[in-house]
Amino acid sequence: MKKIIVVGAGFAGLNAILELEKRFRKNLEVSLTLVDREDYHLFTPNLYEVATAEEEFTSVAQVKSSVVLPLSQIIGRKRIVFIKGELTELDSQARKLKVGIRTLEYDYLILALGDRPDFSRVEGAQEYALTLSGLPGALRIRNALEFAVQAASHEVQRGTLRVVVVGGGYVAVKFAGELKSFLDILSWKYGYPRERLEIMIAESSDRLVTGLGKDFGRQVLERLTALGVRTEFHHHAVKFDHHFVEFLNGERMSYDVLVWSLGTAASSLPGPMVLPKTLAGRLEVDEYLKVKQAANIFAAGNMAQVLDRHGQPVPRSAAVAAEQGRYVAQALTCLMQNQKPRAYSLGFYAVTLRVGGKWGVLQTRRWLLAGYFAYWADLYFHFRHYWRLLGFGPAVRYVFREKEIFSRND
Numbered sequence: 385m386k387k388i389i390v391v392g393a394g395f396a397g398l399n400a401i402l403e404l405e406k407r408f409r410k411n412l413e414v415s416l417t418l419v420d421r422e423d424y425h426l427f428t429p430n431l432y433e434v435a436t437a438e439e440e441f442t443s444v445a446q447v448k449s450s451v452v453l454p455l456s457q458i459i460g461r462k463r464i465v466f467i468k469g470e471l472t473e474l475d476s477q478a479r480k481l482k483v484g485i486r487t488l489e490y491d492y493l494i495l496a497l498g499d500r501p502d503f504s505r506v507e508g509a510q511e512y513a514l515t516l517s518g519l520p521g522a523l524r525i526r527n528a529l530e531f532a533v534q535a536a537s538h539e540v541q542r543g544t545l546r547v548v549v550v551g552g553g554y555v556a557v558k559f560a561g562e563l564k565s566f567l568d569i570l571s572w573k574y575g576y577p578r579e580r581l582e583i584m585i586a587e588s589s590d591r592l593v594t595g596l597g598k599d600f601g602r603q604v605l606e607r608l609t610a611l612g613v614r615t616e617f618h619h620h621a622v623k624f625d626h627h628f629v630e631f632l633n634g635e636r637m638s639y640d641v642l643v644w645s646l647g648t649a650a651s652s653l654p655g656p657m658v659l660p661k662t663l664a665g666r667l668e669v670d671e672y673l674k675v676k677q678a679a680n681i682f683a684a685g686n687m688a689q690v691l692d693r694h695g696q697p698v699p700r701s702a703a704v705a706a707e708q709g710r711y712v713a714q715a716l717t718c719l720m721q722n723q724k725p726r727a728y729s730l731g732f733y734a735v736t737l738r739v740g741g742k743w744g745v746l747q748t749r750r751w752l753l754a755g756y757f758a759y760w761a762d763l764y765f766h767f768r769h770y771w772r773l774l775g776f777g778p779a780v781r782y783v784f785r786e787k788e789i790f791s792r793n794d
């Protein structure tokens with residue numbers, strides 16, 4: 385019996401295990417195990433909606449249901465064993481994992497643990513900034529915003545209430561765009577003057593969403609400006625305290641709510657092993673996404689440093705992680721059958737971003753589209769993801785629910 389274990393039920397891990405299940409469904413000589421510390425798959429692209437969904441319109445249970453996909457529903461009756469627990473130790477020599485109190489043995493291992501916010505870049509980040517990196521974080525932001533507006537409405541002499549978002553990547557711009565309508569609602573709810581609510585993005589470079597093209601950044605900037613979001617370029621944050629953000633240029637800016645949306649580092653891998661990693665802790669992999677210098681271990685998604693043919697890192701996104709998960713399953717199947725897999729290369733690539741209501745930007749390798757159509761393209765990509773995990777019927781229900789819930793404050 386060959387034991388395959390996939391750790392991480394995110395975009396890469398889930399796609400890997402589902403693809404393996406398809407390939408080995410009838411092969412009882414292969415066992416498939418999925419490990420995750422949560423018993424659900426978190427649909428991160430909608431987390432910004434959770435952080436900006438007003439309680440009067442949308443209950444916590446409703447917003448949760450739009451980002452949390454129970455693994456029991458995804459796995460159903462498939463021949464996959466799910467183990468809920470934290471990977472606490474990996475011994476690549478002995479081919480053993482520790483998950484909670486259990487020790488699991490594997491023949492082949494796929495690591496897909498994703499990444500986490502890297503607070504090491506700015507002093508005080510961990511203490512003072514809120515992040516969108518998970519469901520609790522998104523709910524904390526939503527509560528902090530509501531509390532700040534409510535408290536400000538009781539103050540007689542109150543200056544501008546400022547929400548500062550540090551970092552101008554795609555998570556930040558999605559959040560800032562959606563924040564506008566959330567703050568409109570809060571200002572109406574608590575009778576706080578709308579003109580005294582400010583949203584500001586502080587970005588260290590000279591454009592937004594630097595990982596994508598210049599035109600992409602320009603479209604997003606125009607949209608945010610039209611929504612009333614202020615963007616400060618060349619503002620490299622170096623320190624946070626209770627009330628202020630300090631920038632490299634010496635400027636100090638007060639904030640009421642501070643949201644961190646800067647760099648990430650790979651999830652850490654505990655245990656007695658030395659796997660080759662980049663500075664951000666991402667595992668170095670070869671052209672088959674096999675971890676270098678490690679027998680029978682593959683890595684996919686944000687925890688792997690995957691390079692394209694020109695030696696450049698491929699983008700880190702949900703769609704790319706999912707594609708890598710499916711690829712790894714194919715490569716592993718070939719290796720198990722003593723065949724040579726094709727090398728990994730990034731397939732059709734499209735990035736979509738929603739920025740405030742029913743407006744989005746869509747970029748493929750060749751073209752760029754901004755506006756209402758791109759919003760629908762984004763919704764379609766969500767649908768396709770749900771479809772792969774849950775099947776057609778539930779995917780239609782999920783995407784309709786998502787549209788219904790999150791359109792309420794648009």
Ligand SMILES: Cc1cc2nc3c(=O)[nH]c(=O)nc-3n(C[C@H](O)[C@H](O)[C@H](O)COP(=O)(O)OP(=O)(O)OC[C@H]3O[C@@H](n4cnc5c(N)ncnc54)[C@H](O)[C@@H]3O)c2cc1C
Pocket residue numbers: 391392393394395396397419420421422424425426428429430431432469470471472496497498499516517518555651684685686687700701702703704705706736737
């Ligand atoms: C707020 C936010 C918004 C985003 N929006 C978009 C977007 O609109 N479009 C887009 O393309 N991308 C978006 N992304 C990026 C996208 O989420 C990632 O690129 C994608 O999740 C990477 O997939 P992954 O499988 O590598 O990791 P993940 O999806 O993060 O999955 C990792 C899994 O590993 C589990 N895990 C981690 N450590 C352990 C451990 N020690 N033991 C057991 N289990 C563990 C976690 O619970 C998780 O289930 C967003 C990210 C965030 C945070």
